[in-house]
Amino acid sequence: MVKYSRIALLLFADIICINFAYILSFLLRFEFDISDPFWGYFASYANNLLFITAVKLAVFWALGLYRSLWRYAGTEELVKIVLAALAATAAAIVYLEFTQQFFPRSIYIYSCILDIILLGGTRFAYRVFRDFRNPGTFNSFVLGFGKKKEHGDEISKVMVVGAGDAGATIIKDIKQHPEYGKRVVAAIDGDPNKLNRRIAGVKIMGDHYAIRQIARKNAIDEIIIAIPSANKKAIQDIVNECNKTRCKMKILPGISDLINEKVSISKLRDVDIEDLLGREPVQVNLREISGYLEGKIVMVTGGGGSIGSELCRQIARFRPRKLIAVDIYENTVFELAGEMKTAYPQLEFEVVIASVRSKNRLREVFLKYKPHVIFHAAAHKHVPLMENNPKDAVINNILGTKNMIDLADEYAVEKFVLISTDKAVNPTNVMGATKRVAEMILQDKSTRSRTSYSAVRFGNVLGSNGSVIPIFRKQIERGGPVTVTHEEITRFFMTIPEAVQLVIQAGAMAQGGEIFILDMGDPVRIMDLAENVIRLSGYVPYVDIDIEITGLRPGEKLYEELLLDEEGIEKTAHNKIYVGHPLPPTPALSELLEQEGMCVEDSVRGITFMKDEEVKDWLQNLVPNYQRKK
Helix, strand or coil: CHHHHHHHHHHHHHHHHHHHHHHHHHHHHCCCCCCHHHHHHHHHHHHCHHHHHHHHHHHHHHCCCCCCCHHHCCHHHHHHHHHHHHHHHHHHHHHHHHCCCCCCHHHHHHHHHHHHHHHHHHHHHHHHHHHHHCCCCHHHHHHCCCCCEECCEECEEEEEECCCHHHHHHHHHHHHCHHHCEEEEEEECCCHHHCCCEECCEEEEECHHHHHHHHHHCCCCEEEECCCCCCHHHHHHHHHHHCCCCCEEEECCCHHHCCCCCCCHHHCEECCHHHHCCCCCCCCCHHHHHHHHCCCEEEEECCCCHHHHHHHHHHHCCCCCEEEEEECCHHHHHHHHHHHHHHCCCCCEEEEECCCCCHHHHHHHHHHHCCCEEEECCCCCCHHHHHHCHHHHHHHHHHHHHHHHHHHHHCCCCEEEEEEEHHHCCCCCHHHHHHHHHHHHHHHHHCCCCCEEEEEEECEEECCCCCHHHHHHHHHHCCCCEEECCCCCEECEEEHHHHHHHHHHHHHHCCCCEEEEECCCCCEEHHHHHHHHHHHCCCCECCCECEEECCCCCCCCCCCCCCCHHHCCEECCCCCEEEECCCCCCHHHHHHHCCCCHHHHHHHHHHCCCCHHHHHHHHHHHCCCCCCCC
16 A cells, blocks of 8 residues: 555656646746747647646656665666656657647757656655665764664664675665664775775775774774675785774675675675685586586495585585485484485485495495495594594594495496595694505505595595584683694694585596695684684683683694605696695505405404504504604
8 A cells, every 4th residue: 555655646746747847948948938939839738738748657657667666766766767758758759749749849858857857856855855764874973973772772883894886785775774773884995096985975984904993983883894806815804904803793795605696784694714714715627527426326435424414415516326425423414314305306315324344334335336436534533532542543544444445446436535634644643644544555556446546635624523613612602711732733724615625626637546635725823713713703812712722632733734745746737736646555554455455454453452552553664654742
């Protein structure tokens, strides 16, 4: 009902505007001299008044002037008014010519110009009136810049970083929606030509280096980063500056995430730790990947884990014939099965509960599914736990991997990709040493098998089970302290999706025997990471939440490496993937492998009767650069 009332009101206003435009046009044409020439033409207009008005209204209706929401009128609506006025004037001329009547040409010009002014004026006057009633715009200026109560809620003072199209849209969106409880009082942009100018009525006060000063001066409560086209490094710099304030932060997703979607405040998300890595999105060769996954039977071991489950999600996009997730732990893989059924209802997705330790059980699985491609992600990975449980680390990470490698050869698997770790390089812990042995077994097998074996080595993944970020967040929820093992400890970090994308890409590039090393960017100081997580949680480090140094854990390094000195490194076709040269197995490992696996199995069974230190001695014999910390 309200809608039709507004349309009726607009129609009534337009009738008045159309006719007032003609009357004023006649007066202007005859210089306000209402003698005979004036009355002669005006009488002709009066006789056709109803028809001319009806023709113009019909044109306005056809061009959608009564379907726009004039509360949000902008440039698009102004263009529509101009076009509608021109078309309506042309239609009126056609009507008059058809009825063999005419007015002086200047009347048509004057009436068209006046139509634009009057039609636009009434509609924009309505918007100004609505804006004036809106507590987020004009009257916020009149009432002052402090916080004020509106319906019992405080108005948050907002700074928008980015004075481009996206920033303007966010500012307008906030102004038009008082229910958000926000008011933009400052804008920031790196373009010096924009300094002290205004965007959507908001002054551009400086560049991102002035964020802290401007936020303090204007008592800013919230900062919105609205630069979807900016690269990750630029966003990282801006977020670091914002972190120096105590303001809440929101960010607009990148342009790739906003394709076909309009910029609005609803698209804002919290600033996350990933925004502080300064990493550009991974680009993969979809054609290469599709070539070895599409229509194939793909198996992922450790399918319920952080890496394994993400592998399943991303592999599913490439339309495999069947996808099998193998895991010993049923809960996480059960949840994954439900997720995959919803996201990919056409995909044949099967869950197998099995341990990579049991070769007989694995042989049943291989016999049933006959996989073409295997991603082996099953492993024990927690460094301190494996230091105290070295036997289990050897059985799972070495014997389990050996079982998978042997069966892949036996059942003529096309590609086998081992998920390895930077901790396998000059290992200082049991976990790293077992993964290095797994790499060497794989490289040895690749020299005498038709299966293409390769390993992919990378560092920590943000948000994975047991990784540092979730631990920090839990500690913050408990009120602190946040614990860091050493002030100078650093780690390489990637997000789970980008690590998995590169693993899949490396699998496409593998020929056999390679160890691919992912470009992890610059190492991140864990102390800095802890401080940033605290800030992003809305607290101040060392004031609200303390940070406690606990000392290095058993087997833990200060700095991680991605490459052995002797491996060398070569570029690949992908700018984030490198490859190390294959190395022959050590004499001790060669001797262990001589009897095609039986010797390894016997030896692993033998370690169950050893003491933990003897197991570490056994590992050191296989991996000479294993730097044990006693």
